[in-house]
Structure formats: structure tokens, C-alpha cells
Amino acid sequence: MPSDESPTVEKPQQRPWAGPVARASACLRDNRPVESSPPHGHSHAHGPVPPVSRHLRRVIAAILVPFGVAVVVGLIVLWPGGAPGHARTGIGFDQQTRSGKVARLVDVSCRAVNAVPQQPPSGGKASDSCQKATIEVTSGPDKGTTFTEIVQPDQTRRYREGEALILAYAPNAPPGLRYSVSDVQRGFPLAVLAVVFAAAVVVVGRLRGVMALVALVVSFGVLTLFILPAILRGHNPLLVAVIGGSAILLASLYLCHGLNARTSVAVIGTLCSMFLIAVLGSVFVDWTHLTGNTSDETGTIHTLYPHIQLKGILLAGIVIGSLGVLNDVTVTQTSAVWELKDADPNANWRTLYASGMRIGRDHIASVVNTLVMAYAGAALPLLLLFSIADAGVWQVASSELVAEEIVRTLVGSIGLVAAVPLTTVLAALVVNADRHPEPTARPAPSGGAHRHRRP
Structure with missing residues (x-):
């Protein structure tokens, strides 16, 4: 009598090395990296941090797109069309x-x-x-x-x-x-130095270095074609600096680091810190009664263009001078959080923030000292004069010439310090949003061949 059961179908038994060899062949054929298998037969290997969700990208775009449009509108409305003309005075660079x-x-x-x-x-x-x-x-x-x-x-x-x-x-x-x-004439040695600098950036940075040079050209173009002529035209220097600085950071960050969520977080952190610097600068410049007229250059500008607000030029200088270091801080913190997430996909945002802040504290210590030393180096002749003056330290620090540098340095440093926790928490929230820990892979059943019966 024929049996009701179907005949048993047995799979041919595979050699122990057949699985790894087959996987390696498939990876090489598909141009994928070969993953090593742990002894227990399954892998927890993970790739780079996956991109953020479409919903989160829309939220970021809802913040940055209107801001970018506002910057473009500001550039169009305040576009100076060149510096205003004036009769030559024969003084300094005007001769x-x-x-x-x-x-x-x-x-x-x-x-x-x-x-x-x-x-x-x-x-x-x-x-x-x-x-x-x-x-x-x-x-x-x-x-x-x-x-x-x-x-x-x-x-x-x-x-x-x-x-x-x-x-x-x-x-x-x-x-x-x-x-x-x-x-x-110093044109030729300066040109040689510029070529050496560009070559070093391209050789070391490769494509990223080329984009950094392009961003540098864009920044210089915004400075010379918009910010400086607009101030000379009589527009509010602080407003011009904020609009021009925003255009510079948007262009430079996206050109150098790509149009992605990571760069957008750095942009938001930089913008918030820049606005904080502008507000603090306005408060303390007014509170300390700084006029901005502390050099021969500002005196000449005021003589040629009496309508220019010298105090506004001081504020614009504080904002523009802090942009470069702000970009460095925010990009570094954002990249650090992304790398931490890549190393530990199961880390929540609190863990990422705590780890990122440990990196950020080291960054704060070095950057603040760098900023103070940069200002001290620029004002070294002034410091030498005051060091031999027969006056107390507090009297020297309270003089307008020195107080201007103190306000410039401390306001910029406060903005840098604030950029670290702000950018770190934004990066931790964004990189961890809409993601769930990887499920633990279940071990594959071990043993001999499997028998499958047809119903």
C-alpha cells in the first residue's frame, strides 16, 4: 500500500567552510566588504549611522529654509552695488x-x-x-x-x-x-605664499580641501562685495554683519561638509551662537560706553563718512571675527556625536550628550585660550605700551582702548562656550531620533540536515 507520507527530501550536507566561502564570494561579486562571522554563527556588525528619517529632515528644512530665504532677501534688499565714491583726501590708503x-x-x-x-x-x-x-x-x-x-x-x-x-x-x-x-611692493611674495597655502590644503584635504578653498573665495566675496560696501552706504553695521555672516556660514559649511542632517545641526548651532554674540555684544558695548573710535582708521572713516555708526562697526567686527572659530567648534562637536553613535548604535541621546560633552570640554579649554592669545597677539604693541605705563592694572583695563579688546574677546568666548552644549545636545537628539536599537540576532539552529515534510 502506498504510504500517505511524502518521501523525505534531504538537503545535501554542506561542508563547514562552504558558508563563509560562499559569503565571501558573494561579497566580492557584489563589491561589498567581507564580514567575519563570530564563532556562534551570527554577526552584530553594523555600518555607518543611517540617515535621519524623512519626517526629521522636514523639520530641519522647516527651520533652515525660511532662514535661508530671509538671508537671501536681506542680501537683495541691502545689496550696496559697490562702495560709495568720495573726494580723495590724500591720507593713508586714500592717497x-x-x-x-x-x-x-x-x-x-x-x-x-x-x-x-x-x-x-x-x-x-x-x-x-x-x-x-x-x-x-x-x-x-x-x-x-x-x-x-x-x-x-x-x-x-x-x-x-x-x-x-x-x-x-x-x-x-x-x-x-x-x-x-x-x-x-609685496605682491609677489604674498602671491607665492597664497599658492603654497592652496597647494598644501589641496594635497592634504583633497576634494574637501578644494571645497574649502571655494568656500574661502565665497566668504571673501561676501565680505568685499556686500558687508564692507553696505556699511559704507550707511546701513546698520550689526544687521549687515549678521546677514553677511549668515550667508558666509551657510555657504562654507554646506560646501565643505555636504547638504545633510549633520551639517544642518552644525549650521543651527552656529547661528544660535552667532545671535547670542550679537546680543551680548550690543548689551556690553552700550553698558561699557564704548564708542568704537579708538584708532586712526576709524577716525578717517568717520571723517569721510560721518553717517557711519562707529559703534556698529565694533559690533560687526565682533560678530564676523567669531564666525571662523564658531564653525570649527560646531562642526567638531556634531562629527563627534555622529561618530559616537556609529561606534555604539544602541546609545541613547543622554549617553551621546554626556560623551560628546567630555570631548567638548577639552575643545572649550583649547579654543578659548586660542581666541584670547589671538587677540593678545594682534594687540601686542598696545599691551607693550600699557605694560610700561605708570598706572594700575585696573585703570589700564578700564581705558577704552583696552576695554574694547576685552569686550571683544570675552563676548566671543561666551558664544564659543555656549556653542558646545547647544550643538552637542542638538546633534544627540537628531542622530538618535526615529531610530531604535538593533534587534539581537537569534542563533541559527545547529545540527545536521533538516527534514521537511510536505503536508
Whole structure:
């Protein structure tokens, strides 16, 4: 009698090494990395952090897209169309210039050329060794003409034959007094330095370095084509700095790091910190009664454009000066949180925040010190003058010249410190949103061949 049961179908028994070899062959065929299997027969391997959900991307876009539109509208409304013209004053960078060079250099006696050598500060006999430089005009309608200049022995600037110069030109002066040496030509060495810098960035950074250079060009374009001319046109300097700075950070961050959720978190953190710096700067500049008129440059600007708010220029400088370091802090913190999530997919946002803040505290310590040293280095001659002044430390710090640098430094540092926890918590929430821990894989049943019966 035929049996009611179907015949048993047995799978051919596989060799112990057949599974790994087959997986390796499939991975190589599909151009995937070969994953090693743990001894118990299943793997917990995980790839990079998966992208955030569509819902969360919409939330981020709902925040940043209107802000980006507002920045574009601000650029259009306040676009200056170039710097306003003015009558030349002949002072500083506002004077007319021509090119020149040192045609001849001869050692002469100071007394022979009616030059009175200055007494050395340390005392002693003054040197009688002067130089007579013959300067040739190499551009303009007077090209080829020459004039002489006596170089004192204690003069800081020394000449070399053939050295390229920048000549100040006064067209209304008598013929023999129209030209004088203003500075030396530094265009070629600066261009070489810029090429070396660009090459180093590209060699080390590769494509990311190229995009960083593109972002640098965009930042320089926004600064020279929008921020500076708009301030000269009389627009509120702080508003111009916030709009221009926002355009710079949006362009630079997305160009360098891509259009993704990670970069968007860094953008939001940078924007919030920048607005905090603007608010704190406005409060403390008013509270400390700073005018912003503490240098010859600001005095000249106020003379040429009396409608410009010098206090606003100070605030704009605080905002723009903090952008670069803010970008560094927010991008680093966001990347750190993403890497922590990649290393431990099951970590919740509190764990990610705590780990990210341990990194952020080290970052705060180094960045704040870097910022203070950068400002101290820029104001080193001023600090040297005050160090020899016969006045107390508090009196020196309370003077407007020093108080301006203190406010600039501390306000920027507060913004940097605030950027660390803000960006870290945003990154922890975003990278952990709409995700669930990986389910633990169940061990595969071990044993011999499996028998399957048909019903």
C-alpha cells in the first residue's frame, strides 16, 4: 500500500567552510566588504549611522529654509552695488599711488647732504653714515623720472637696488615734491605664499580641501562685495554683519561638509551662537560706553563718512571675527556625536550628550585660550605700551582702548562656550531620533540536515 507520507527530501550536507566561502564570494561579486562571522554563527556588525528619517529632515528644512530665504532677501534688499565714491583726501590708503623702484643706492655722509642724524635713544654719538637712494617712477605720465631720498642710519626701512616700491603721488604739489616713498611692493611674495597655502590644503584635504578653498573665495566675496560696501552706504553695521555672516556660514559649511542632517545641526548651532554674540555684544558695548573710535582708521572713516555708526562697526567686527572659530567648534562637536553613535548604535541621546560633552570640554579649554592669545597677539604693541605705563592694572583695563579688546574677546568666548552644549545636545537628539536599537540576532539552529515534510 502506498504510504500517505511524502518521501523525505534531504538537503545535501554542506561542508563547514562552504558558508563563509560562499559569503565571501558573494561579497566580492557584489563589491561589498567581507564580514567575519563570530564563532556562534551570527554577526552584530553594523555600518555607518543611517540617515535621519524623512519626517526629521522636514523639520530641519522647516527651520533652515525660511532662514535661508530671509538671508537671501536681506542680501537683495541691502545689496550696496559697490562702495560709495568720495573726494580723495590724500591720507593713508586714500592717497594716489604710482609704482617705482630703487635705481641707485650710494653711501654718503649725512652732513654732506645736509641731513641731521638723530641722537640714539641709548645715548652716545650719532652715526654720520647715510644712504642716498635714487628712486625711479615706473608708471603713470611721469614714468622714467627720478627723485632722491636720504635714508638715515637709524631709519627702520632699508632699501636694496632694484627693489620695487609704492610711491605716494600728490598731483597738486610742486614738481619736485609730487612723489615720495609710501611702501614696498609685496605682491609677489604674498602671491607665492597664497599658492603654497592652496597647494598644501589641496594635497592634504583633497576634494574637501578644494571645497574649502571655494568656500574661502565665497566668504571673501561676501565680505568685499556686500558687508564692507553696505556699511559704507550707511546701513546698520550689526544687521549687515549678521546677514553677511549668515550667508558666509551657510555657504562654507554646506560646501565643505555636504547638504545633510549633520551639517544642518552644525549650521543651527552656529547661528544660535552667532545671535547670542550679537546680543551680548550690543548689551556690553552700550553698558561699557564704548564708542568704537579708538584708532586712526576709524577716525578717517568717520571723517569721510560721518553717517557711519562707529559703534556698529565694533559690533560687526565682533560678530564676523567669531564666525571662523564658531564653525570649527560646531562642526567638531556634531562629527563627534555622529561618530559616537556609529561606534555604539544602541546609545541613547543622554549617553551621546554626556560623551560628546567630555570631548567638548577639552575643545572649550583649547579654543578659548586660542581666541584670547589671538587677540593678545594682534594687540601686542598696545599691551607693550600699557605694560610700561605708570598706572594700575585696573585703570589700564578700564581705558577704552583696552576695554574694547576685552569686550571683544570675552563676548566671543561666551558664544564659543555656549556653542558646545547647544550643538552637542542638538546633534544627540537628531542622530538618535526615529531610530531604535538593533534587534539581537537569534542563533541559527545547529545540527545536521533538516527534514521537511510536505503536508
